[in-house]
Structures are given as C-alpha cells and as structure tokens.
Amino acid sequence: MKVSLVSRFPLGRQGDGVAAEFVLNPGETTTFILRQVEEDGHDSVHDGVLLEARLVGTEALTQTLAFWRQWLRKCNYSGRWREMVHRSALVLKLLTFAPTGAIVAAPTCGLPEEIGGVRNWDYRYTWVRDAAFTNYAFLRLGLTSEAEQFMAWLEQRAVEGARGDPLQTMYRIDGGHELPEEVLGHLDGYRGSRPVRVGNAASEQLQLDIYGELMDAVYLYDKYGTPTAYDFWCHLRKMLDWVANNWERADDGIWEVRGGQQQFVYSKVQCWVALDRAIRLANKRSLPLDRTRLAAERDRIYEAIMTRGWDTERQTFVQHFATDAVDASNLIMPLVFFLSPTDPRMRGTLDRTMAELVSDSLVHRYEIGRGAGDGLTGSEGTFNMCTFWLVEALARAGRAEEARFIFEKMLTYANHLGLYAEETGPRGEALGNFPQAFTHIGLISAAFNLDRRLGVGP
Amino acid sequence: MSAQVAYLGTTVPDWVRELSSSDPLQRRLGAYALGEIGPAATEAMSDLAAALQDPVAFVRVWAAAALARVAPSGGESVTVLIAELGNELAFVRSLAAWHLGRLGPAFPGIEQALIPLRQLAGDKDPSVRVEAALALGMLEGKGAPPPELKSLCT
Numbered sequence: 387m388k389v390s391l392v393s394r395f396p397l398g399r400q401g402d403g404v405a406a407e408f409v410l411n412p413g414e415t416t417t418f419i420l421r422q423v424e425e426d427g428h429d430s431v432h433d434g435v436l437l438e439a440r441l442v443g444t445e446a447l448t449q450t451l452a453f454w455r456q457w458l459r460k461c462n463y464s465g466r467w468r469e470m471v472h473r474s475a476l477v478l479k480l481l482t483f484a485p486t487g488a489i490v491a492a493p494t495c496g497l498p499e500e501i502g503g504v505r506n507w508d509y510r511y512t513w514v515r516d517a518a519f520t521n522y523a524f525l526r527l528g529l530t531s532e533a534e535q536f537m538a539w540l541e542q543r544a545v546e547g548a549r550g551d552p553l554q555t556m557y558r559i560d561g562g563h564e565l566p567e568e569v570l571g572h573l574d575g576y577r578g579s580r581p582v583r584v585g586n587a588a589s590e591q592l593q594l595d596i597y598g599e600l601m602d603a604v605y606l607y608d609k610y611g612t613p614t615a616y617d618f619w620c621h622l623r624k625m626l627d628w629v630a631n632n633w634e635r636a637d638d639g640i641w642e643v644r645g646g647q648q649q650f651v652y653s654k655v656q657c658w659v660a661l662d663r664a665i666r667l668a669n670k671r672s673l674p675l676d677r678t679r680l681a682a683e684r685d686r687i688y689e690a691i692m693t694r695g696w697d698t699e700r701q702t703f704v705q706h707f708a709t710d711a712v713d714a715s716n717l718i719m720p721l722v723f724f725l726s727p728t729d730p731r732m733r734g735t736l737d738r739t740m741a742e743l744v745s746d747s748l749v750h751r752y753e754i755g756r757g758a759g760d761g762l763t764g765s766e767g768t769f770n771m772c773t774f775w776l777v778e779a780l781a782r783a784g785r786a787e788e789a790r791f792i793f794e795k796m797l798t799y800a801n802h803l804g805l806y807a808e809e810t811g812p813r814g815e816a817l818g819n820f821p822q823a824f825t826h827i828g829l830i831s832a833a834f835n836l837d838r839r840l841g842v843g844p
Numbered sequence: 845m846s847a848q849v850a851y852l853g854t855t856v857p858d859w860v861r862e863l864s865s866s867d868p869l870q871r872r873l874g875a876y877a878l879g880e881i882g883p884a885a886t887e888a889m890s891d892l893a894a895a896l897q898d899p900v901a902f903v904r905v906w907a908a909a910a911l912a913r914v915a916p917s918g919g920e921s922v923t924v925l926i927a928e929l930g931n932e933l934a935f936v937r938s939l940a941a942w943h944l945g946r947l948g949p950a951f952p953g954i955e956q957a958l959i960p961l962r963q964l965a966g967d968k969d970p971s972v973r974v975e976a977a978l979a980l981g982m983l984e985g986k987g988a989p990p991p992e993l994k995s996l997c998t
Contacts, residue, residue, distance in 0.1 A: 394875040395876065396869070396872050396876040396906070397873070398851070398852040398854065398873055398877060398879075399852075400852050405852055407851070407852070407880055411946065411982070706996075811860065
C-alpha cells in the first residue's frame with residue numbers, strides 16, 4: 387500500500403522522515419492528511435487539488451467527527467460506564483469491513499500473548515464465533531444496521547455450509563476460505579517474539595461451538611432486527627441437521643488448542659444453544675422444523691454435559707469429558723441460558739473457577755499444563771473476555787457488588803484510549819493482538835447486565 | 845555566511861537549486877524553505893523573483909510569500925498574490941488569500957489587497973470565501989476570524 391502525506395506547509399526530507407517548521411497565527415490551524423495513493427500510482431495531490439486546500443482537511447475532520455457522533459447517537463445504551471461502552475462500540479464498528487459487513491477479530495497479527503513467546507497469531511480474519519458475538523453486542527446497543535450487514539455476510543457462509551461441509555471457523559473478510567498459515571522467519575517479531583505468523587491454520591480445525599454462536603446471532607437478529615427469511619431458514623435447517631448428527635464428535639474447542647481434539651464442554655454447550663435457538667425460532671415464527679428430533683438431540687446434549695462434563699467431587703464443570711481441569715469458557719453457561727445462574731452447579735463452577743483461574747481478579751482461560759494443552763511452550767496472560775464473562779456470571783448470580791469491583795478494576799487496565807488487547811499480563815500490560823473485538827464485546831455485555839442488576843442510579 | 849544558514853539542515857544554495865527542479869513540489873519546497881530562513885537568505889532574492897514567473901501557479905504563490913519574508917520591503921509579492929486571487933483554480937485563489945492575510949496589516953502595500961479580497965466574498969468556492977474572510981480579519985486589524993467562521997478554525 388502506498389500512502390502520501392499532504393500538508394499545506396511543504397515537507398522536506400529529514401533523515402528517514404519528513405519535516406516542516408511553520409508558524410501559526412493565533413486562531414489558525416493546519417491539517418496533515420495521510421492518505422492512500424491509488425494503486426495505479428495516480429495521486430490527485432500532484433494535481434494540486436489537495437495540496438493547498440487547507441480547508442479540505444478541516445472539513446474532513448469536521449465531517450469525520452460528525453459521522454462518528456451521528457453514528458453513536460444510534461446507540462441506545464444509557465447505563466453506567468457509558469464512555470467505555472461507547473468506546474467499545476466504536477472499536478467494533480472500526481473492525482467492520484464495510485464492503486462485505488465482515489468483522490475481524492483484531493486488526494493486527496503477530497502481537498504476542500507472552501513477550502518473547504510463541505503464541506503469535508494472525509487475527510485479521512472473520513471468526514464466525516467472534517463476529518456472532520459482535521452482532522449480539524451491536525443488537526444489544528440498538529445498532530441494527532451493522533447487524534444487518536453482518537447477517538448478509540453470515541447468510542452467504544451458511545449457504546456455502548448447507549452444501550454439505552460445515553462452516554469454517556474463520557474466513558477472509560471478502561468471504562474467501564483460504565487462510566494458509568505461514569511463518570515469516572525473516573522477522574524478529576514484537577520484542578523478539580518469534581515466530582511471526584500470517585494466515586491461520588486454525589481455519590482448518592473443527593470447532594463445533596461456532597454453530598451455537600451463529601444460531602444465537604440469527605435468533606437475536608430475528609428478535610431485534612428482521613424476521614428470518616424462508617430461504618435462509620432452509621439453509622440453516624441443513625446446517626442444524628449436521629449439528630444434530632455431529633455434536634458427539636471431539637473437536638478443537640473455542641481456544642483452538644493444537645494439542646489434539648477433545649470432547650470440550652463449551653463446544654457441547656454451544657451445540658445445545660444451536661438446537662435450542664432453532665427450536666425457539668421455529669416456534670416463534672411457526673417455521674417448519676423437525677422439532678421432535680432436534681429437541682431430543684438438544685436434551686441428549688444437556689444430559690451429556692451434566693453427566694460427563696460435571697465433576698461431582700470438585701463440584702464444577704470441567705474443560706472436557708476426560709479431565710478434571712476447569713476452563714473459564716464454562717462461565718458462559720448462564721449467559722446463554724443453558725442453566726440458571728443460581729443453579730448449585732453454576733455456583734460451584736463459579737467458586738472453583740475463581741479459586742483456580744483467577745489471579746488478582748483477572749481470569750486465565752485455562753490452566754496451562756492441565757486439561758487440553760495447546761501444544762505450545764511458555765505461558766500467557768489473563769484472558770480479558772473471560773474476566774468480563776466472570777463479571778457477568780457473578781452479576782447474574784446475584785453477586786453484583788463483587789462483579790462491580792472486578793468490572794471497575796478491569797476498566798483500569800484499558801489504555802489511555804479505552805482500548806484492550808486480547809489478554810492482560812501480570813504487570814497489567816496489554817498482550818496479544820490489539821484492539822481485540824472479543825474483549826470489547828465482553829465489556830459491553832458485562833456493563834449492560836451488571837448495570838441492570840445494580841438498578842437505577844449509580 | 846550563508847553556508848551557516850539552513851532550514852532542515854539544508855543550506856540556502858541547496859534550496860536555491862531546488863527552485864530549478866523539474867518537480868513543482870520541489871520548487872514549492874525550495875521557495876518555502878527560503879522563506880523560513882527569511883532575511884538571512886538575501887542571496888536568494890533574485891532566484892525567488894524569477895520564481896514569480898514559474899509556470900505553475902502554486903509555486904508562484906509560495907515564491908511570492910517567501911520573497912515577502914526574505915525582503916519585506918518589496919511590493920512585488922503583494923502584486924503577484926493579488927493577481928493570483930483571480931486564478932481559475934479555486935485552491936490557488938484560497939492559497940493567495942491565505943498568504944495575503946499572513947503578511948499582516950503592517951506589510952508595505954498590503955492595503956491594495958483589501959478590495960480584491962472583499963470581492964472574493966462572492967466567490968463560488970466556499971474555501972475561497974472563508975480564506976478571504978479570514979485574511980480580511982487579519983488585515984483589518986481584528987486579529988481573529990469573524991465569529992461565524994470560528995468553527996472552521998477550531
């Protein structure tokens with residue numbers, strides 16, 4: 387990509403950069419415009435149109451501010467921590483690729499989850515999971531036009547999936563399926579964090595949870611946006627049929643572990659969500675569906691989780707059916723209405739998660755070295771999304787003051803612009819790709835639900 | 845002596861050489877740099893005067909503004925800038941108006957610019973109208989833009 391820097395004051399070379407010295411009179415402003423030059427090399431700067439047009443810059447700034455203020459006015463959130471919720475909504479909007487409606491997980495690649503470590507991934511793609519959660523956040527805030535664009539993108543992927551293959555876990559923003567992972571050995575990486583990778587091999591993994599997240603997005607869009615069209619429903623039914631036939635398979639899970647497939651509890655919960663939302667939607671809209679079969683499979687999933695995913699001795703749900711290790715992803719259970727937030731099993735899981743995965747109120751997603759390994763060496767920070775899930779689970783369980791303390795402490799870990807990376811390190815530093823949609827989605831949802839439970843008036 | 849004087853580490857002779865570049869942006873930069881050096885760049889006066897005839901309008905404007913800073917007593921700069929207020933390109937008109945305002949009310953001969961600047965109040969281009977109004981604000985001693993234009997300056 388070529389860019390040009392436009393300035394009313396002529397710029398001269400200085401070392402590797404450019405510089406200008408100039409004097410502004412009282413009340414004067416000047417504008418610098420950094421802009422992409424068209425691929426054919428043509429740049430209207432050379433026509434002089436932009437070169438001297440100081441007010442173009444002022445106008446552009448005014449228009450930009452007006453656009454974002456106007457956009458944010460559509461946000462209907464009026465609760466506590468509004469500035470941070472608004473900032474998170476802006477992040478999600480800026481992660482949206484307008485031509486297709488696709489939403490990237492983060493705009494960066496290779497930023498490490500541990501300084502000097504090996505968990506350096508490329509997040510410049512659209513994960514079905516992350517995008518579906520983003521859609522939920524948009525709908526929750528009343529931003530339905532963004533949700534509409536994304537649903538159109540999602541419908542295309544569902545149509546492809548209905549031809550026989552399940553959905554991919556992630557796609558390119560143009561809907562492309564090819565994301566070959568490549569190591570860029572000639573790069574040192576951020577503060578020596580090697581290898582630097584582009585592309586993402588996790589696109590070839592089986593992650594069963596994405597169907598639940600997708601169906602929840604469809605269900606919510608039907609509720610808050612536009613009723614589901616029949617043709618789309620037909621594609622969804624084929625996909626749901628696949629879920630009913632395949633939920634018992636082992637998969638790679640939400641954390642995309644590279645240490646072998648397992649019967650992950652989170653994946654099962656989301657398969658339950660997929661079938662549950664399908665049945666709810668069919669009933670609400672009187673849409674044709676093999677309700678008997680899907681309801682039977684949904685209930686089988688429920689029982690499987692309650693028997694094989696539950697550790698009676700430790701009173702907690704576990705990461706997968708063959709371990710006693712806990713996993714923070716199970717905090718989502720009450721958030722998706724899998725079970726009551728005050729169910730003794732959920733209370734037990736909350737307590738166990740806090741005892742084993744929480745460090746100074748921040749949550750690790752799992753214990754490295756226990757349960758399903760990710761196949762890599764080294765460690766990682768606490769996972770911001772999980773911290774927000776903990777906040778929400780606590781709030782829903784009636785522990786609102788505890789939730790508020792963790793939430794407001796978490797707000798202090800944002801940078802000066804209110805942005806978060808994927809993880810937070812032991813010294814409060816941002817780790818992983820940045821800014822990350824997942825974290826900001828978690829913030830919005832936690833703020834919304836915590837605010838509601840705290841009641842009117844701060 | 846002039847070898848001691850520099851802008852962005854480049855001396856007057858080297859900036860004068862830029863005035864002969866085939867790239868109008870480089871010629872513009874050369875003129876601007878000499879203007880930043882100011883009276884210490886007197887050896888460049890004749891080259892800047894020659895640049896007032898540059899085939900590219902925005903280079904002529906920047907050369908006139910630079911000459912006004914290098915030799916503040918000369919009236920040629922004002923003449924050129926006033927002439928460019930009638931240029932067919934809107935951005936050249938607005939640029940010339942901006943430079944005239946920056947010369948300030950004390951600049952010799954600047955009063956000749958007041959009427960042409962007032963005439964730009966009816967210009968079809970909004971940027972030109974605003975720049976002319978701002979310049980008039982500076983030259984008529986108000987020192988600040990009119991209230992209705994304040995939003996464009998903040």
